[in-house]
Amino acid sequence: MFQTRLGHIAYTFADLRELLGRASARKSGDELAGLAARSAGEREAARSLLADVPLQTLLDQPLIPYETDEITRLIVDGHDAHAFAPISSLTVGELRDWLLSSAPEQLAGVRGGLTPEMVSAVCKLMRSQDLMLVASRCEVVTRFRNTLGLRGHFSTRLQPNHPTDDPRGVLASCLDGLMFGAGDAVIGLNPALDSVDSCTGLLHLLDDLRQTLDIPTQTCVLTHVTNTLQAIDGGAPVDLVFQSIAGTQRANRGFGIDLALLDEAHAAALSLNRGSLGHNVMYFETGQGSALSADAHHGVDQQTCEVRAYAVARRYAPLLVNTVVGFIGPEYLYDGKQIIRAGLEDHCAGKLMGLPMGVDVCYTNHAEADQDDMDVLLTLLAASGVNFVMGVPGADDIMLNYQSTSFHDAWYVRELLHRPPAPEFAAWLERVGLTARGELSLPGAGTPLREALKQLGAGA
Amino acid sequence: MTDDLTETAPWQGLRAFTHARLALGRAGVSLPTREVLKFAQAHAAAQDAVWTPADFGPLLEAWPDALELRSRAEGRAEYLRRPDLGRRLHPDSAAVLEPLAASAPDVLIVVGDGLSAAALRHAPALLCELLPLLDGLSVRLLLVHQCRVALADEAGELLGAGVSLILLGERPGLSSFDSLGAYLTFAPRVGRLDSERNCVSNIRPGGLELPEAARRTASLLRASLRRGLSGVELKGESAELLE
Numbered sequence: 031m032f033q034t035r036l037g038h039i040a041y042t043f044a045d046l047r048e049l050l051g052r053a054s055a056r057k058s059g060d061e062l063a064g065l066a067a068r069s070a071g072e073r074e075a076a077r078s079l080l081a082d083v084p085l086q087t088l089l090d091q092p093l094i095p096y097e098t099d100e101i102t103r104l105i106v107d108g109h110d111a112h113a114f115a116p117i118s119s120l121t122v123g124e125l126r127d128w129l130l131s132s133a134p135e136q137l138a139g140v141r142g143g144l145t146p147e148m149v150s151a152v153c154k155l156m157r158s159q160d161l162m163l164v165a166s167r168c169e170v171v172t173r174f175r176n177t178l179g180l181r182g183h184f185s186t187r188l189q190p191n192h193p194t195d196d197p198r199g200v201l202a203s204c205l206d207g208l209m210f211g212a213g214d215a216v217i218g219l220n221p222a223l224d225s226v227d228s229c230t231g232l233l234h235l236l237d238d239l240r241q242t243l244d245i246p247t248q249t250c251v252l253t254h255v256t257n258t259l260q261a262i263d264g265g266a267p268v269d270l271v272f273q274s275i276a277g278t279q280r281a282n283r284g285f286g287i288d289l290a291l292l293d294e295a296h297a298a299a300l301s302l303n304r305g306s307l308g309h310n311v312m313y314f315e316t317g318q319g320s321a322l323s324a325d326a327h328h329g330v331d332q333q334t335c336e337v338r339a340y341a342v343a344r345r346y347a348p349l350l351v352n353t354v355v356g357f358i359g360p361e362y363l364y365d366g367k368q369i370i371r372a373g374l375e376d377h378c379a380g381k382l383m384g385l386p387m388g389v390d391v392c393y394t395n396h397a398e399a400d401q402d403d404m405d406v407l408l409t410l411l412a413a414s415g416v417n418f419v420m421g422v423p424g425a426d427d428i429m430l431n432y433q434s435t436s437f438h439d440a441w442y443v444r445e446l447l448h449r450p451p452a453p454e455f456a457a458w459l460e461r462v463g464l465t466a467r468g469e470l471s472l473p474g475a476g477t478p479l480r481e482a483l484k485q486l487g488a489g490a
Numbered sequence: 491m492t493d494d495l496t497e498t499a500p501w502q503g504l505r506a507f508t509h510a511r512l513a514l515g516r517a518g519v520s521l522p523t524r525e526v527l528k529f530a531q532a533h534a535a536a537q538d539a540v541w542t543p544a545d546f547g548p549l550l551e552a553w554p555d556a557l558e559l560r561s562r563a564e565g566r567a568e569y570l571r572r573p574d575l576g577r578r579l580h581p582d583s584a585a586v587l588e589p590l591a592a593s594a595p596d597v598l599i600v601v602g603d604g605l606s607a608a609a610l611r612h613a614p615a616l617l618c619e620l621l622p623l624l625d626g627l628s629v630r631l632l633l634v635h636q637c638r639v640a641l642a643d644e645a646g647e648l649l650g651a652g653v654s655l656i657l658l659g660e661r662p663g664l665s666s667f668d669s670l671g672a673y674l675t676f677a678p679r680v681g682r683l684d685s686e687r688n689c690v691s692n693i694r695p696g697g698l699e700l701p702e703a704a705r706r707t708a709s710l711l712r713a714s715l716r717r718g719l720s721g722v723e724l725k726g727e728s729a730e731l732l733e
Contacts, residue, residue, distance in 0.1 A: 058571050192508055193692075199508035206504060206512040359661075360570045395536035395662045396570055396605050401529070424511020424521075424529065431663030433533070436511075441519035470519055472500070488503035 032079045041075035046083070047093050050147075051331040052076035053154045055371045059319045059332045059362035066331075081123030081155055088122070088147045089114075094328045099279045100289055105145050105341050114143025122151045129382075130160060134167045141384040146277065146337035149379045153333065158371070161378040162414040168381035170417065172349045173308025174248045174269065176454040178215060178417055179386050184449030185418035186440045187352070187388065188213030191429035195222045197235050201486055203423050204239055208479060209472075210437035211464050212421035214455035215350055215388060216270065216313065218250040222429055229253045230266045237267035243462070243478055246454040248305075248349070250313055255287060255295045262298050270313040270349060271299040277316075277338025280326035289342070296346045307454075310349035310386070316340070317354040318372050319362030332362065333375055340383045350418065351385045353377070355407075356393040357432055366403030369393060373407045377416055388418035392434040401425070401433070405442075408435055412443040441470060496522040509665060529664070535608075536662040541566055544603035546633040548614050556631040559583035559645075563636040576638035579645060583634075587648045596627040597711065598651035598678065602637025606659030608668040612694055613657060616670065619704035624711070639673050639687070646678025653714050654678040655707065660691060669694045672707050676720035686721035688714070 032043040043049040051065030053076035060066035067073035089109065092102045117140055120128060129137065129152065153161065171179045178185050190203030200219060207213055217236055221229055229251045236249035248269040251258075255273040262268050273292065276282050299311035321327040321335035330338075336353070343351050353376035356369040363369045373389050380387035391408045393399035408419065425436035443449055450456045450468060459465040463473035473479050499513035514525045521529075543566075546558055560583055563569035563576045579587070601613050621629065632645055639656055646654035653676050660669040670693040675682055688710050693703040714720045 062572065062574075190510075192510070196507065199510070202504035202507040202512060203510050205501065206499075206510075209499065209501065361573050364571065395533065395664070395667070396540045400533060424514055424525070426511050426529070426532075426664045428508070428510050428663065428665055431661060431666075433664065436521075438514070438516065438519060438521050445519055470516075472497075483501050483504070486504065487506065488501040 034075050034079050036071055036075050036078075039071060041072055043076060043079065046088070046091055047329050049076050049080055049083075050093070050151060050154070050334055051329075053080045054331045054333055055154065055375075057318070057332060057362065057368050057372065058360060058364040059322050062361055063322050063327060063332075065329065077155060080151055081121065083122050083151065085117060085120055085122065085125060085148050088151060089145060093147060093330050093334065094278060101277060101279055101282070101338050101342060104289065104345065105338070108341070108345070109145060110142030113140050116140060117143060122148070123155060125152045126155045126160065129164045134169060137164070137167055137382070138384070141382070144382055146341050146383070147334060149382050150334040150337040153375045153379055156378070158374055158410065161374040162410060165378040165381045165414040169415070170381060170384055170386045172310040172386045174305040174310055174349050175307060176214060176246045176452040177307065178349065178452050180453070181415065182449060183452060184412055184416070184440070184443055184447075185215040185451050186212045186421040186437075187215045187350070187418055188217045189220070189420050189422045189427065189434065190217070191220050191422075191427050193222055193429045195228060195232060197231070198486060200232065200235060201239065202488070204236070205479070205483055205486065205488070206423050207421050207437055208243070208245070209464065210421070210441065211451065211459050211470065212437045212440060213245070214247055214451040215418035216248050216250050218252055218272070218313070220252045220430060224253065224257070226257050226260045226264070229257050230261050230264060233261060233266045233268060243482060244458075246458050252313070252315075255291060259295055259298055262302065267304070268299060268302060269304055270311055271295045272313045272315070274315045274320070275339050275342045276320045276324065276326070277335040277342070278321050278326050278328060281321040281324040281335070282342070284324035284326060289345070292342070292346060310347055312346040312348035313350045313352070314343045314348050315352045315354055316343070316376070317358050318376065319358040322362065323358065333372070336376060337379045337383070340380050340385055343385055344383055349386065350388055351380055352388045352390055353380065354390040354392065356397060356399060357390065359394055360397040363397065365398035366393070366400070366406070369397065369399055370403060370407045370410070374410060374414070377411055377414060386417045389416055390420050390434055392420070392432055394432045404433070404435065408439055408443065409446070412447050412449060532664040536664060536667040539606040539608035539659070539662045539667040542607045544607040544610055544635055546601070546610070549601060549617075549633055552614055553617070553631050556633050557586060558633045559586060560635040561637050561641055566636070569636040573638055576636050577640035577644075579641065584648065587645065590630070591648055592650045593630065594650040594652070595630040596652045596715065597624060597629045598632070598642065598646045598649055598654040599629060600632045600634055600637070600642045600645060600654065600656040602634045602641065602656060602658035604637060604658030604671070605661045606668060608662070609659035609670045609694065612668065612670055612700060616657065616693065616700045616704060619701050620707060623704060623708035640682065642673070642675060643678045643682045644680050646675065647680055651678055653711060653720070655711060666692070666694060666697060669697055672703065674707070674710055674714060674720055676714045676718065688720050688724055
């Protein structure tokens, strides 16, 4: 039981779960779940009490029982007491001060000692600038066919979705993106059809494109892990295994996965040994609200559930983790302000946990958000050192029906903040004439990209 | 708007293969003015589709026996924040259905605004295609404001319907803000899972054309009544049916 007074009003919180929910920044999903503060005063009372909670208490008192949730077991059993030692005597409020006054190597040093609950709690005491500054001090570098996440670099996933997976339609969007220098994080397609045969065809399509143009990047078809396992059995060219993940065992069951299945998929991807520079072979997507959406949140606020998903991700040393922040809809994040806050929280929390965080800066048409809000979030994330964002033609995903970031948006970041793509990819852009001394450029007639365009029938 | 200040992309031909926003050209590295405005107009149409109140007038005119009802969500803002309320009938509306309890129509059709009131303009034409295909079955038609898919579970349970079919506006995208989705549930009752439904989506001129949508929906519906189920188990059979 936690109790305090602010002015003449007394506030009481039954337990840690309730305290964390009430201390969260305002979000429609926590309100829908009945976990959010019911007044501004109650939120501040909860935050001030949370600031005094020892990190050791968060470690000792799991929010979701150890016996019934394998994610809790993963967190508890995997806790690194040695890494925890420098911060073990701190409260949540002291941890915020410690994070803001520590050097990058100190932050990297405590990764294994931080649990999702500690990270979520400290984020609730942090303003936007705190989330940005701390995130910017966490460099998380991963490798497959190029080097992602280096300080000062900024990458994009090329997302060439098509409503019927038409191969020429997919290729057309791929080429449009490549002409803008997108795709160093991954060329990653969300398939419209959920069959192994169809996904296998798409895997070959993307792999052929990569090999023909000799692009130092990786490709992925974002289908369910069980489909990808079958595709691997069938000899398909799988670079990365994709899966959506959540922060509770029950929510993951809703996704049709558990840790044993992810272990199997990770081993299968490693066995292909397709990475030339490194062996980060997993691509995960997450997003606040997924546990509530699956009715599997156990009374835990949506940010804490999200950070618990990062505990799942870090077990597999992924190449990419992407929080699809505004996709889920206004019942979880109502407007631009809530989407921006959640995007900054997820990026900072993921980086503190040691993950290669990207953010799908996005919204749906029933949320109170627009392109101006996305410009703000994109800029804040880029300034915070986000590893990657999406590149969608004209920011309009015609298959998933939502708005993300465009190829143009990535160039806006490069111009404003001078952030080139992954070094191997940047060198390729220069080699094929897509950039000249880092400036966007049009390759000459007869060059491989222009030939690829001509072959598809673009008349270029 | 001249193109003098902007670079056009010499790969316009790619647009033949997809309606993605390709080859937009650039002003510096940014979008040309005309593309910024086109995007904003599409977003405006989608937002208006979400926020414009549903007009069931044309449907009531064509089918005067239809009943106009509402969910427990009071207005659009609450509808968006509280999906649970959009799944339940308002007590006043439940009272309207009370005298019809256990009238047991073979088919309950609910037309709801969903996330796009703009999509409702296709509902009369879709019903004109669909209803003749349901010849021989008794049908009850309800029109519901601030409506989510699962509302048909409660309405169908109250009426003792054999199968419920709900037509409602899908979440609008930039390129299609007026699509209807159709969801079919055998033996509707509160608490049915999404896995117990079958769906026909993207119904609009230029998407899944209305006559084809009506044909698919009617075949699913008759298969559901014949086999006494809906959802994942019906899916395999329906794929063959729809070939």
